[in-house]
Amino acid sequence: MSNILPLPETSRSNIFDYFFFLRPILHPPVWTIVILGFFTSPVRQDSMIPLVELLFFSSTAAGWAYIVNQIFDIESDRINNKLYFLPQNIISLKSAHSVAAVFSMITVGSFFILGYKIGILFLIGLVLGYFYSCKPFFWKNRPFLGTLSNAIAHGAMPFVAGYICAGGKFSSAIFHSIPYIFAVVAVYIGTTIPDITGDKKSAKITPAVAVGELYASIIMLLSLMIALLSALVLWDIAFLIAGNLSMPFYIYAVCRPVSKSAILSVKSSVLFLSLAACVYIWQYAILLAILFIITRIYYNRRFGINYPSFT
Numbered sequence: 685m686s687n688i689l690p691l692p693e694t695s696r697s698n699i700f701d702y703f704f705f706l707r708p709i710l711h712p713p714v715w716t717i718v719i720l721g722f723f724t725s726p727v728r729q730d731s732m733i734p735l736v737e738l739l740f741f742s743s744t745a746a747g748w749a750y751i752v753n754q755i756f757d758i759e760s761d762r763i764n765n766k767l768y769f770l771p772q773n774i775i776s777l778k779s780a781h782s783v784a785a786v787f788s789m790i791t792v793g794s795f796f797i798l799g800y801k802i803g804i805l806f807l808i809g810l811v812l813g814y815f816y817s818c819k820p821f822f823w824k825n826r827p828f829l830g831t832l833s834n835a836i837a838h839g840a841m842p843f844v845a846g847y848i849c850a851g852g853k854f855s856s857a858i859f860h861s862i863p864y865i866f867a868v869v870a871v872y873i874g875t876t877i878p879d880i881t882g883d884k885k886s887a888k889i890t891p892a893v894a895v896g897e898l899y900a901s902i903i904m905l906l907s908l909m910i911a912l913l914s915a916l917v918l919w920d921i922a923f924l925i926a927g928n929l930s931m932p933f934y935i936y937a938v939c940r941p942v943s944k945s946a947i948l949s950v951k952s953s954v955l956f957l958s959l960a961a962c963v964y965i966w967q968y969a970i971l972l973a974i975l976f977i978i979t980r981i982y983y984n985r986r987f988g989i990n991y992p993s994f995t
Contacts, residue, residue, distance in 0.1 A: 697774055700982055702783065705754075705769045706747040709979045709992050712972055713871075713954050714742050714842050717864050719961040719968065720922060721846025724860055728850045738802065738849045741794040742842060745806050748787040749813035749837070753824070755780050756817045763882035768987060801848055805841050812837045825887075827894040831869055839868030863923045866911035870904040870934070871953050877901070877946035897941040904949060905934045922963070926956035951994060 722728070722735050754761065754770050755777065762771040769775045788810060795803030812833045815821040823829040840861045847857035876883070876890035877900055883893050892900040908927060915923040933952040937945040962969040976992060983991040 697776075697779075700986075701769060701774055702779075704979065704982055704986075705751065705775055705780075705783070706743075706787075707750040707767075708743075708747075708975060710750060711743050711746050712958060712975065714746050714838060715739050715968075716954075716958045716961045717839065717842040718742055718846040718849075719964060720864070720957070721843035721857065721861070722850045723846075723964045724843075724920065724922075725847045725850035725852030725857070727852055734798065734849050735846070737797055738794075738845055741791055741798065741802075741806060742845070744787045744790045745809050745813075748784050748791060748810065749817070751780055751784040751787070752813060752817045755784070756819070756822075757824075757888075760879070760882050760886035760888050763885050765882075798849065801854065802845050805845050809837045809841050825889050827889060827891040831872055831891055834872040835865045835868050838872070839865040860918055860920065863911040863915040863918065863920055863927070866907045866914065867923070867927065867953060867957075870907035870911065871950050873900050873904050873907070874937070874946040874950040877941075878943040880943075897943075897946075898938075901934075901937040901941040901946065901949075904946070905938050908934050908953075922960040923957070926953070926960045929956045955994075 718738055719735070722738075754767055757767070758770050761767040770777065770780060791806050791810060792803070794806045816823045816830060816833045816837075823833050840858070843861040843864045844854065844857040847860065848854055873891045876892035877897055879890065880892050880897065883890050891903070895903070908931065912924065912927045912931070915927060930949065930952040933945075933949040937949045958968075958972060962972075979992055980990065983989050
């Protein structure tokens with residue numbers, strides 16, 4: 685039985701719906717890796733304006749990807765009782781396509797604002813997002829390709845963009861992004877565990893559907909261990925601290941491979957990495973707190989649920 689409150693006809697499709705349709709609460713994991721990449725670079729610009737611009741375009745790219753994903757996941761989202769905008773027809777498919785088109789065009793503007801290197805990274809990200817969500821590619825329905833595309837688009841690329849935005853070399857950026865690639869692998873697999881039932885019903889083959897909760901949890905733990913080992917070799921102190929703080933949650937997830945354990949693992953990773961980024965930019969903590977609060981208020985008033993939460 686659905687726990688979503690019925691929506692009055694007069695409240696459909698307001699400006700807040702369109703804002704949260706972009707899933708802004710999921711943008712901070714991308715921002716965090718961009719920030720850590722920027723401050724990992726041995727060369728940094730005096731001005732923070734390029735970083736702010738990079739964060740903006742990271743959000744337009746992420747917003748596009750989340751919209752496209754929702755467009756092609758309507759049925760599984762309906763079964764899993766989540767992401768209510770399209771399944772409940774709060775936002776029409778036509779509007780969703782229009783917003784996605786606008787955000788893709790804005791993202792292309794990064795070529796002119798941030799230079800061709802970062803512009804190409806964003807272009808690759810848009811292509812990977814298309815391959816992941818759209819037919820005939822449908823990489824989200826292929827466990828390995830879906831995981832790989834997420835590792836590149838949400839791990840390697842944000843870090844590399846931040847690193848070279850600060851003035852670092854591309855080759856060095858790729859090398860230093862290795863811990864973040866494997867961290868995103870762990871997080872992505874963890875996000876597929878709670879949706880196993882609905883994904884099976886909609887014939888969606890995610891990593892968790894393919895191998896089951898236990899083996900998915902084991903792969904999560906192994907990915908984090910590889911990430912920590914590479915961070916030790918690279919002497920990435922921020923990642924080492926955040927990763928080690930997350931480790932107990934991943935071990936617990938293997939000992940008790942259920943949805944709640946996987947969710948705690950994912951949230952611990954996002955939280956501790958975000959706190960590491962806040963060490964470099966204290967104002968980032970305020971932004972995260974504001975985003976959390978307004979998202980919580982919106983979902984509570986709009987749908988009668990407590991989202992997001994720390995548990």
